Amino acid sequence: MAVTSDTLPTNRERVGTLAARISEPFVLVPILGWLVGALVAVLLEQFIGLPIARAFGMVRIPALFGILIFFEILSEIFVAFVELLQVPSMILMQLPDFLLFTLENLAKLPGVILYVLLIYILPISLVARLTVSPSNWVAGKLFNFRSWLSVLLHIALMYLILHIWTDVTDYRLLVARLILVSVIITLSLNVINGYMGEFSCSHPGFIALGAYGASVFTVGLFVNDNVLGTALLPETLARFMFPIGLILGGLIASLGAILVAIPSFNTRGDYLAIISLAFMFMVKSLFENLEVFGGPRGLGGQPDLATLPTVFFWTIVGIWIMNNFVRSTLGKALNAVRDGETAADAMTVNTRRTKFTAFLFGAFWAGVAGGLFAHVIRYVNPGTFGLQMLAEVLAMVYFGGLNSVQGSIVGATSIQLLGEALRPLEIYKWLVIPLLLIIVMIRRPTGLISFTKFDFTSLIKPKKEPGGEV
Template sequence: MEIARKFKNTFSMVPMFGWLSGALAAVLVEYFLGYNYISLVLGLPKIPVLFGTLIMLKTPIMIPSVLAYDLIVYIIPVLTVAKLTAPATNKIAGSLEKIPIWLSTIIHLVLFYGIMHLWAGINDYRLLVLKLTMVSIILTISINVINGYQGEFSCSHPGFMAVGAYVASILTLVLFVNDKMFGQALLPAELGPWLFPFILIAGGAVAALSSLIVAIPSFRTRGDYLAIISLAFMFIVKSAIENMNFIGGARGMSSQPDYASLPVIFCWTILTIWIVHNFVTSIMGKALNAVRDDEAASESMTVKTKKTKIIAFMFGAFWAGVAGGLFAHILRFINPGTFSIQRLAEILAMVYFGGLNSIIGSIVGAVSISLLGEALRPLELFKWIIIPLILIFVMIYRPYGLISFKEINVKKLFRSKNK
């Protein structure tokens, strides 16, 4: 306890900018020295991906080497650089406080992206895991709007995701790719990456419209009934796609162009966080929370409950559709089986693990469940015992998830710790 307190004291004056510099130093160390020096000396076959968890579980004899690697490459550089540069970074953070908050945020984000780019650049597996994790973040935040802020229990998210994925895939295949399913491309392929955002928005919009199919009949009810209707919607979408042969049916669609690069997905993730944050802290968001807590009371306080609920539901579905579009262009193959009950279980686990009514919570939930799922991969069957067990414990000790009912405060996050 004493050590933890001392540790906290020593590092409490490091600002966010300082931590980011430390992380940058760590990835630079890995980038320049990781393969040829550090991992070679430690007897590791390669730079360990995902902090060596995979190697540790597969060949336990490597555990000391992996721990040494993590210590040398990550822990020591981050801590020493963060600590040593604290006076300088506090000064920078202080001057960043004076410029507009959006500019300071962008500076921090660019730095953060740089770190991720270097980290993921070392290995394509890291890149793929990072991309899919970010898609999970978008999905989790979007379902948090419905299951958290709106207080419903909706199960149709994989359905919205499927709609978004299929609409976006059809559009890119029809417009930019010569393929067997839709024939010649209608537009030159160079335009593709530029029009890709609009395609994603179109996918999201169709998903939002399709959410009306659930919303209009079912918002007369709450709770369990909505859960059942939304679950039915998910199955309807899946069966409908399975029976549509012109888009591949059960066989799925493949050869989507490779538009979902890391910067693209990163921008969309930040955009989601920003827009959803603004949405839930707006008057509409407050109204939504009022509806969640007591529908009758908020109605009497002039909140238009039905409109609020439907807009929030469509909003959540929109981002699920966008996430689906990105997902389809990462994997470059989709089939209806992908958007089934297993996906639903994953999304729900992420949102309830991370925390309801909180964007940070959603990010934490999405990142930890995705990374756990990857890190425990060598355990095969036991993975499916360990992850649910962790979930059960979280539900017992923190029934609303790890970080619930907490909003991001960017100003506080980036401020100088010089006191």
């Protein structure tokens, strides 16, 4: 067949076929297979990561998949370039030095890429590909035996991977915990801004209420502190009482949400936006004036309770409950209210009560996340919960995608990871992240993954071909 110009694939099609060709061998890999692959990868890193990193010219294991190093190299070259331009008369003299410097830095790149390939991409893809039949078999058996057991096993495997991955440095551990916390925050805001379709700005306030609620509980009860006095209970109890503190923080946040909800849900419109904004200012001002909780100096010395297992547990529970909430009848009513309040009302949906419940529910989880946040950082101060945090949580929700649990997970993870990975760019980071967000919003106005249903049980189903074994 003669190839004419109109039968040539367009660029988009080429990319499409390339993606299809790469993904083709992996179509049948179940989640279990990927998880086993990831487990192998993190184990590999744990045992031979350091010698390999050293061999490739790095001093230590790259913290975030080498992205950090990549941008470090870029920013080094950029800084050198700016310095070169500063003295125009010397450009020719300095040019060889600069080129040498650039080359030297670029020479570090292959090592990083090789490391990522060798430790992550190759093991994961190989294991995933090679274990297609056994992992499908195991996943199928498990799934047919007890699907809840299969779910638990998958979650346990995820935790194991995360645990081993974060074991390498404390930096990873901190980043991972903060990402998990922000997943809860993002999802809880998505319930209000996505599923309910309102524009609420009060989340930093709810997070603050939760953070202070839980901190006052734990610091007041279990720690000798110069702000809140001596401990009332032995510190060993703290671990068991921590959930109570978190729930308490969540309830306080819900209580605050009532204050916002009463005036704003009388009518539809954008009044929630400013009432919630005013609420946020009020909460910040309140904690600045509450001298008993440290005022603007903040409250520190929270016991180290938000360990990785704790945070992971709460994140899973949070995702599970919030996902069930939005898929329940109430959640459907919520979507109906968003799409047409009058119509929903006519269909016997009690719109006011629905909105109230959802708003309080979102606030509760923001409060829980706040409690976790306070115990991860082990310090809270009112200044943290301001406009900057508002911009960040809004960005995570809308970047990830409205009305979608997966979207919230993706949004929170990617914005948090980006924030860390772009550290070497210093101030330019705050040009790159907003630009990226604008591009995403223009290309996909409702976010990366929006309006989806999240069903973990069907995700972990084995992916067998209808014809039988592969």
